[in-house]
Amino acid sequence: MKETSLLEQLQIGTFHCAGQAFQSTMRLSSFHAQPFGFVNGGVYLAYGEALAGMASNAILAQETKPSSECGIGSESTKQRIAVGQSITANHVKPKRCEGYVVARGQLLHKGGRNHVWIINIFDEEDRLLSHMTVTNSIVNV
Amino acid sequence: MKETSLLEQLQIGTFHCAGQAFQSTMRLSSFHAQPFGFVNGGVYLAYGEALAGMASNAILAQETKPSSECGIGSESTKQRIAVGQSITANHVKPKRCEGYVVARGQLLHKGGRNHVWIINIFDEEDRLLSHMTVTNSIVNV
Amino acid sequence: MKETSLLEQLQIGTFHCAGQAFQSTMRLSSFHAQPFGFVNGGVYLAYGEALAGMASNAILAQETKPSSECGIGSESTKQRIAVGQSITANHVKPKRCEGYVVARGQLLHKGGRNHVWIINIFDEEDRLLSHMTVTNSIVNV
Amino acid sequence: MKETSLLEQLQIGTFHCAGQAFQSTMRLSSFHAQPFGFVNGGVYLAYGEALAGMASNAILAQETKPSSECGIGSESTKQRIAVGQSITANHVKPKRCEGYVVARGQLLHKGGRNHVWIINIFDEEDRLLSHMTVTNSIVNV
Numbered sequence: 335m336k337e338t339s340l341l342e343q344l345q346i347g348t349f350h351c352a353g354q355a356f357q358s359t360m361r362l363s364s365f366h367a368q369p370f371g372f373v374n375g376g377v378y379l380a381y382g383e384a385l386a387g388m389a390s391n392a393i394l395a396q397e398t399k400p401s402s403e404c405g406i407g408s409e410s411t412k413q414r415i416a417v418g419q420s421i422t423a424n425h426v427k428p429k430r431c432e433g434y435v436v437a438r439g440q441l442l443h444k445g446g447r448n449h450v451w452i453i454n455i456f457d458e459e460d461r462l463l464s465h466m467t468v469t470n471s472i473v474n475v
Numbered sequence: 476m477k478e479t480s481l482l483e484q485l486q487i488g489t490f491h492c493a494g495q496a497f498q499s500t501m502r503l504s505s506f507h508a509q510p511f512g513f514v515n516g517g518v519y520l521a522y523g524e525a526l527a528g529m530a531s532n533a534i535l536a537q538e539t540k541p542s543s544e545c546g547i548g549s550e551s552t553k554q555r556i557a558v559g560q561s562i563t564a565n566h567v568k569p570k571r572c573e574g575y576v577v578a579r580g581q582l583l584h585k586g587g588r589n590h591v592w593i594i595n596i597f598d599e600e601d602r603l604l605s606h607m608t609v610t611n612s613i614v615n616v
Numbered sequence: 617m618k619e620t621s622l623l624e625q626l627q628i629g630t631f632h633c634a635g636q637a638f639q640s641t642m643r644l645s646s647f648h649a650q651p652f653g654f655v656n657g658g659v660y661l662a663y664g665e666a667l668a669g670m671a672s673n674a675i676l677a678q679e680t681k682p683s684s685e686c687g688i689g690s691e692s693t694k695q696r697i698a699v700g701q702s703i704t705a706n707h708v709k710p711k712r713c714e715g716y717v718v719a720r721g722q723l724l725h726k727g728g729r730n731h732v733w734i735i736n737i738f739d740e741e742d743r744l745l746s747h748m749t750v751t752n753s754i755v756n757v
Numbered sequence: 758m759k760e761t762s763l764l765e766q767l768q769i770g771t772f773h774c775a776g777q778a779f780q781s782t783m784r785l786s787s788f789h790a791q792p793f794g795f796v797n798g799g800v801y802l803a804y805g806e807a808l809a810g811m812a813s814n815a816i817l818a819q820e821t822k823p824s825s826e827c828g829i830g831s832e833s834t835k836q837r838i839a840v841g842q843s844i845t846a847n848h849v850k851p852k853r854c855e856g857y858v859v860a861r862g863q864l865l866h867k868g869g870r871n872h873v874w875i876i877n878i879f880d881e882e883d884r885l886l887s888h889m890t891v892t893n894s895i896v897n898v
Contacts, residue, residue, distance in 0.1 A: 337506050339505060339506055339508055340506055340518055341517075365478050365479070365481055365484075366480070368480070374480070374521070375524050376482075376520060376521030377481055377521070379524065380515070383520065384517060417566075418566055419565070419566055420563070420566065421564050422562070422563045422564075428558070
């Protein structure tokens with residue numbers, strides 16, 4: 335039996351990425367709770383780092399698209415991906431583990447070697463729950 | 476059916492806390508992997524924040540133990556717990572998602588309102604994988 | 617001869633604080649330069665931490681104003697001040713050490729014991745130079 | 758009249774770098790004080806970021822030394838320097854602005870593109886004052 339991964343169990347619901355910003359929602363279940371019934375702070379960290387990676391990889395995929403129809407595409411063999419390098423988070427407000435949360439991210443810095451994302455996580459009434467800065471390293475694979 | 480929580484699924488194996496330091500081990504399974512087969516960085520974050528909370532709560536429980544045999548224990552009604560407030564992490568080295576990791580923590584600052592922990596996570600051969608600083612807020616409940 | 621302090625030598629030009637936000641400007645001189653002629657990253661850190669402290673203290677001063685005309689003001693003997701506790705900064709873009717910089721801050725979290733500020737520093741053309749999160753501890757003196 | 762820079766006015770006294778560690782001392786004067794007579798937290802930030810840069814550049818200079826006497830030295834035309842990228846600091850303990858402080862740094866991660874330093878600043882009696890993590894970006898100039 336294949337165990338499902340942390341990433342799958344977070345059950346990220348929606349993820350929309352446009353330009354240098356993204357928005358996502360995640361429905362909360364008992365997976366996300368700590369023993370007292372609030373959202374586990376580690377959930378926000380794992381969620382935020384996952385979103386930053388998805389958003390950076392979406393940007394990189396966009397940039398490396400073949401730009402002509404000639405089909406030679408020699409550059410497509412070299413793929414760049416984003417790897418989480420550092421994160422700083424401030425948990426601002428506890429939330430009972432029910433309903434859902436909304437994450438909004440903005441690309442603070444887009445360098446050739448690093449992407450820095452600001453991510454805010456809100457509750458259903460748009461109150462800030464956690465604020466984080468995620469730096470991704472861009473590596474060739 | 477009760478879903479198991481993130482905290483349970485991390486499957487923290489051992490946790491020893493002595494004075495102002497702790498050590499813990501965690502065996503890796505497919506739960507901890509990202510799609511490319513390495514350990515998901517979010518796992519280290521969730522693990523580190525969980526350990527810091529456990530260690531702070533162990534210290535607080537020690538401090539609020541009834542200090543006399545008279546059994547009145549009036550102070551025991553006021554409980555102090557640690558709540559994760561902020562975290563900063565640097566992921567240093569990727570690890571294939573197999574074997575186990577070891578975490579070692581040290582209390583950097585023990586104030587009345589905050590505990591600051593330094594936590595390093597190592598692989599089986601004692602190579603540093605991730606370094607983090609976790610600040611817990613101490614609150615009365 | 618009294619040496620002038622770091623805070624004085626930064627030569628913070630303007631500082632306007634309204635509600636939970638502030639704006640400030642600082643003119644650059646050779647004091648702010650590193651050896652290659654760019655702004656020293658430490659300048660942004662010292663500037664940001666100073667502004668966060670000024671802004672938190674402005675809020676605290678507002679809150680502890682005598683609220684009645686009776687003039688007894690017994691609470692005014694207990695003063696609360698903001699003390700820098702932690703800072704995280706990402707330097708985004710180098711700037712030649714000339715002209716001026718603009719800082720804009722927003723209060724991310726206002727608790728009884730902590731204020732968390734997000735501060736962005738921009739150049740004359742509104743390009744982001746450095747992004748930081750400053751947490752102040754609120755203490756009674 | 759040439760104004761002296763922040764870096765000069767910090768008056769870093771000693772700096773010894775060996776392998777992947779360094780130690781430094783800095784004597785305190787009124788330059789380093791905030792209005793209440795304690796050390797300005799911004800001083801620790803500027804000091805720590807400066808030391809991390811000095812230590813990374815010492816390592817890079819060591820690595821790019823001409824390795825033979827033949828004098829061709831074609832690589833020496835390409836110079837790599839360290840540029841401060843991000844910093845996280847926790848101020849642990851206030852100190853009256855007198856005497857001196859000691860900083861000790863250790864290289865946490867040495868990649869081709871980044872150096873991550875852990876720096877602790879202590880008072881004369883070896884009590885921790887501030888703990889920080891500085892990430893330098895290694896760039897070609």
